[in-house]
Amino acid sequence: RYDIYRELFNIGAVFVTTNIDKHFDEKFEEPFIFFKETDLKKTNLGGKKKLFHIHGSIREKEVVFTVPEYINRYNNESFREFMKEIFQNYTVLFVGY
Numbered sequence: 001r002y003d004i005y006r007e008l009f010n011i012g013a014v015f016v017t018t019n020i021d022k023h024f025d026e027k028f029e030e031p032f033i034f035f036k037e038t039d040l041k042k043t044n045l046g047g048k049k050k051l052f053h054i055h056g057s058i059r060e061k062e063v064v065f066t067v068p069e070y071i072n073r074y075n076n077e078s079f080r081e082f083m084k085e086i087f088q089n090y091t092v093l094f095v096g097y
Contacts, residue, residue, distance in 0.1 A: 014090060015051045020058045024051060036062060041078050042085035054079075 008015070009027040017024060025033050032050045034040065035057035044050070055073070056063035064073050073079055086092065 008095065009049075011093075012048050013093075014045055014048060014086070016086060017051065017053055018055045020053060020056050020063050022058060025057075027051075033057075035060060037073070037076070037079070040082045042082050045082070045085055045090075054083075 005024050005027055008024075015024070020035075028049060028051045033053070034044060034050065035053035037056075040052060040054060044052075054064075064070055
């Protein structure tokens, strides 16, 4: 069976997902999985093999589903700085869009 998550993980990068599921989580060590809004800051970006769930995680009730929640998340200054740092200083590969 082909494991796309293993192949992606082997790239060795900082990973950002809008998915709230846990399918990719098993590839990462627990301290390197970020899903709380307070974790989504550029100071957490250093290093590799980290996973950022930018819309939250199913394991928490803090998820982004509704239009007001999206507007709130994307207007949050800390989150905007986090995303700006990614797009300015990292190579971005979109998968599945």
